[in-house]
Amino acid sequence: MSIRLGSVPTVVVSSPPVAEMFLKTHDVVFASRPKVQVLQSIYNGKKGIAFTELGPYWRSVRKFCNQQLFNASKIESFAPSRKEVLAHFIESLKEAAVAKEVVNISKKVGDLNEKMTLKMILGPVKKYEEFNLKDLIDELTYLAGAFNLADFVPFLGAFDLQGLKARTRTLGEKLDKALETIINDHQQQKQNDFVGMMLTELNKQMNPDGDIMDRNSIKAITIDMIVASLDTSAATLEWALSELIRHPSYLDMVVRETLRLHPIAPLLVPRESMEDIVIDGCYIPKKSRVLVNVWAIGRDPNVWSSNVEEFFPERFINSNIELHGHDFELIPFGSGRRVCPGKKLGLITVKLILAQLVHCFYWELPSGMSPNELDMTENFGTSVPRKTNLCAKPIYRM
Numbered sequence: 001m002s003i004r005l006g007s008v009p010t011v012v013v014s015s016p017p018v019a020e021m022f023l024k025t026h027d028v029v030f031a032s033r034p035k036v037q038v039l040q041s042i043y044n045g046k047k048g049i050a051f052t053e054l055g056p057y058w059r060s061v062r063k064f065c066n067q068q069l070f071n072a073s074k075i076e077s078f079a080p081s082r083k084e085v086l087a088h089f090i091e092s093l094k095e096a097a098v099a100k101e102v103v104n105i106s107k108k109v110g111d112l113n114e115k116m117t118l119k120m121i122l123g124p125v126k127k128y129e130e131f132n133l134k135d136l137i138d139e140l141t142y143l144a145g146a147f148n149l150a151d152f153v154p155f156l157g158a159f160d161l162q163g164l165k166a167r168t169r170t171l172g173e174k175l176d177k178a179l180e181t182i183i184n185d186h187q188q189q190k191q192n193d194f195v196g197m198m199l200t201e202l203n204k205q206m207n208p209d210g211d212i213m214d215r216n217s218i219k220a221i222t223i224d225m226i227v228a229s230l231d232t233s234a235a236t237l238e239w240a241l242s243e244l245i246r247h248p249s250y251l252d253m254v255v256r257e258t259l260r261l262h263p264i265a266p267l268l269v270p271r272e273s274m275e276d277i278v279i280d281g282c283y284i285p286k287k288s289r290v291l292v293n294v295w296a297i298g299r300d301p302n303v304w305s306s307n308v309e310e311f312f313p314e315r316f317i318n319s320n321i322e323l324h325g326h327d328f329e330l331i332p333f334g335s336g337r338r339v340c341p342g343k344k345l346g347l348i349t350v351k352l353i354l355a356q357l358v359h360c361f362y363w364e365l366p367s368g369m370s371p372n373e374l375d376m377t378e379n380f381g382t383s384v385p386r387k388t389n390l391c392a393k394p395i396y397r398m
């Protein structure tokens with residue numbers, strides 16, 4: 001489907017073969033990202049990874065992330081830290097079970113994921129509590145996802161009619177203050193977390209174009225990593241546990257089925273074309289925006305048979321549809337050059353926490369509510385978390 005949002009031609013892709021054409025066959029054309037106006041006031045929108053246009057700088061950062069931060073042994077090296085945070089979490093649920101309390105799982109799981117992730121990215125999280133990083137990141141997620149007229153009618157940018165630019169500038173200053181402290185701490189004491197790993201590259205030339213990993217790159221990449229990992233894993237967990245409470249079933253199939261029905265980035269992260277191209281007979285001018293509607297693909301009866309709305313993990317029995325980004329029926333992590341580099345890590349986090357939650361506890365809904373009565377309304381935006389918090393009573397069973 002082709003539409004025009006303001007002055008920006010926009011293509012919406014809603015079927016697996018067409019998704020494959022954009023994200024695999026012509027991935028190199030569509031692997032850039034559109035400029036998001038508000039993000040220009042955070043290190044010029046050029047220093048991070050997630051919203052940086054395709055070019056030598058992004059390529060070098062992505063290579064560094066793949067090789068140094070997301071390699072299997074690095075992810076494994078954080079296992080003891082994940083287990084430690086998880087043990088505290090299980091203890092607190094055990095106490096709630098003894099007291100027969102209803103627990104706000106959405107909040108608890110969000111806090112747990114936040115602790116696990118921030119420890120891996122920043123190291124000693126407690127030390128940075130004064131900066132309220134979670135609140136700053138929530139504000140950034142809101143601002144980046146807000147419908148900003150200036151993104152579609154660029155001359156309006158100068159007027160900042162919605163006040164988004166001013167808000168982002170203030171937020172940028174707060175984030176910069178926090179990151180200065182974090183980097184200074186890491187410079188005084190060497191650490192093995194993401195920031196520590198990036199500091200070992202500081203001022204090194206990354207490519208023949210002369211780009212270097214400077215202090216602002218470290219700050220912008222750190223922000224991108226935190227934004228990209230907090231709500232994604234937490235919201236997937238919330239949905240998976242909601243579905244598990246309704247349909248106890250097998251973990252792996254459950255996670256695949258959860259991401260089919262509840263892809264956290266329903267339109268992926270927008271792509272932008274770098275040249276004119278004809279796809280499937282349709283002319284797509286340079287600088288078009290591409291939104292891949294994985295939400296619709298996940299609910300397409302031509303792909304998944306007529307029971308698309310049903311949570312039915314058994315559909316994956318004997319199926320070789322995986323989440324790696326090669327099976328275009330199921331691409332919640334995207335595909336191609338800009339595929340989510342954190343997908344392995346996200347899946348480890350989701351499966352580890354989910355397995356503990358269902359292994360150690362039975363879950364009862366409050367006030368005698370039956371599983372069918374559980375509200376499953378989605379809060380549709382750039383990400384799709386549950387509309388209401390998921391609350392249930394843990395009953396310890398070990």
Ligand code: HEM
Nearest residue numbers: 050228229232233265268269333334335338339340342346
């Ligand atoms: C269940 C969890 C997660 C989901 C569903 C998810 C989903 C996505 C999606 C759909 C994209 C865009 C892909 C495209 O354009 O084709 C993306 C990009 C990205 N994700 Fe994730 N993600 C998750 C967890 C994480 C984690 C844990 C991290 C890091 C710690 C992370 C870091 C990133 C980064 C840096 C990008 C931008 C990559 C680039 O533009 O080169 N994600 N993610």
